[in-house]
Amino acid sequence: MNYGGSPSLLLASTDLSPVLEHNPAGRSPFLLTCDHYGRLIPSPLGDLGLPESELVRHIAWDIGIAGVATKLSDLLGAHLIAQPYSRLVIDCNRPPHVASSVPLISEATTIPGNEGLSREAAELRRTQIFDPYHRRIDDIIDERARQGMPTVLVSLHSFTPVYAGIARPWHIGTLYHHDKALPPLLLKHLRAEGDLVVGDNEPYAVSDETDYTIPVHGEQRGLMNSGIEIRQDLISDQAGETAWAERLACILGEIETTLRAEALI
Template identity: 80%
Template sequence: MNDTGGPALLLSAADVPPVHEFNVEGRSPFLLTCDHYGRLIPRLLGDLGLPESELERHIAWDIGIAGVAEALSKHLDAHLIVQRYSRLVIDCNRPPHAASSIPLISEATTIPGNEGLSRETAATRRAQIFDPYHRRIDDIIDQRGNAGRPTVLVSLHSFTPVYAGIARPWHIGTLYHRDTHLPPLLLKLLRAEGDLVVGDNEPYAVSDETDYTIPVHGEARGLMNTGIEIRQDLISDFAGENAWAERLARILREIEVMLRLV
């Protein structure tokens, strides 16, 4: 599948908007985001040339994190902003200039629908999916700031138990770059749980070259921030999703008190 569509044709009236929100009136200082919440593909793009089995895998979305994010939003009374389209269409946690923004290969899978894209079509994917999501996050941070409300950015993700044949031991990881306030507290409290293997910038580390949400919305705006990665086999069903949401809500409430955000 090659580039055949004009720039105005990516999302039609039959496609849902890329941005979805939960608990918009939530009073928590934590603002939750979920870059890889969904695995939708615009109808114009069909299946990107992939079988359904590939579109159900981690290459298309962060398995399990949608349920965790929604439950955590309820438990914390926190505003949650999510992005519904697959990262195979455009990755909303990659700088648009990065090669992985619209991947030609994800892990070992070639993405036929991303081959031969013109600059105009790549720009359309950004304009209709990436930009509205990040513009909404910006707008909400502005609104909260204008209202004198504190904002702590928490970006939610999940990771595969095995990558490139290597098992990953961590149950959960904290991801960060420049913030020296929130991530150490979160790391300390997670490790104090006693039953967790906790990654310190594992299985990934945040950087300006590989990430977008935390560098742009957290660090550049001077907000306390952290990424959270949960191993997917732990959140593969409703019970796991809710158990992790309850645990994170309890820990984040404790951090809220420690940081005097209440």
Template identity: 70%
Template sequence: MDLHTAEATDQLLGEGDIAPVHEVNAEGRSPFLLTSDHYGRVLPRALGDLGIAESELVRHIGWDIGIAGVADGLAKLLDAHLIAQRYSRLVIDCNRPPAAASSIPVISEATAIPRNEGISDDEREARRREIFEPYHDRIDAAIDARLHAKRPTVLVSLHSFTPVYAGVARPWHIAALYNRDTVLPQLLLRHLRAEGDLVVGDNEPYAVSDLTDYTIPVHGEGRGLVNTGIEIRQDLITDPSGQRQWAERLARILGEIEAELRPELLVG
């Protein structure tokens, strides 16, 4: 296994590395602003394979399996702006406060990440500066522009979760996640339950908090936006057909919810 560990420098990303931020439909007219913190699983060339096998990198520890297809499809169906992160959360987790131990994990589930062990402060800062900050700066800028233009803005953070964790099966097909703001999550839960064929999670299998999350606390609650997290079980969206079906279902449901939201709630 290649443990390519180039000398830490002031720069992490270089020639041949892609930009961290992926965007779809930046001029979209929908009030929904979509984010996807764990959209991709790219690794910077300077970090090699992080010291783990490819079979580990493609697992859920490296990214939110299936959410990329759902997010892209949903953005197009809703005419919504999507901002997503291309790099693996094993490099730096863009939904964790940078000070959290899980921001740059040395172990994920039961998998050790050797290249993250004992990294210098300079390397930690480079990952934050070149991957974490451009992503969140772009979300900030998009919200600034929308609010300046008095455009309705509702933040929806898209994720997926593994169907089995630590040997325990998770029954939920989809869930709404939230912290302090329950307006949109409660509407979403009502609509999802009305579908009749779904096991719906209410802050399951995770709940949003200031200690474990970044996007909703900072960009949603911190900016006074109506917001929710959405988690879809990964086995339902592993292929293009499942991703398309879930994008279509969510587009229909979010369209119905948009008509119910009071106008004064749509602008932070």
């Protein structure tokens, strides 16, 4: 295990861009985001002092959601904007000023590479990973508006089946705060599936202090929006990813029809 101190340049020339995009020409009204798509660590940071057994766990990324998001993007013809770097480097769904933005502990695991981090080092993570990702989302929303394209923001996540020793019964959850249009439709369609335990703001609820993507890009921009959380054991292989992408594509397609019929998009 190793981790760097406070490099002056966070992303080396061999490191991946902090913004991944799939299907950028997609014309769907749904704009998909995936804040915890990947688990990469910038090479100057080594492994943050963690063994690989920790870096493959849910603390580092949203297991399975990358496959779901990419497949869903293809099925809907929707633009996907995703973050390939681990939430342990900087959490791109947390306001930068909160302690969990660069976590010292995740669940019960201490993150050595985040201990004693200087203000400058934390700022480097924000300016080179967090900011480009969210700036791109902003730019795409602006561009869609200029083109007269409606935008419905869907933020895709996954959650661990057991957290801090407590089992979570939900198969999927809809996460929201102020939007009264999209979340009720999602809940209605998910419950109509008949074989799902559906969380209504479970296992998490959206707030300005615990979230960033939905409050900033959805609520502040006046867009219909919702987060979707899928339990990780259901999407732990390609078959599960495909099944859930297909299920969500059908549901979101039906919702699009409803929104258009009601002249909401």
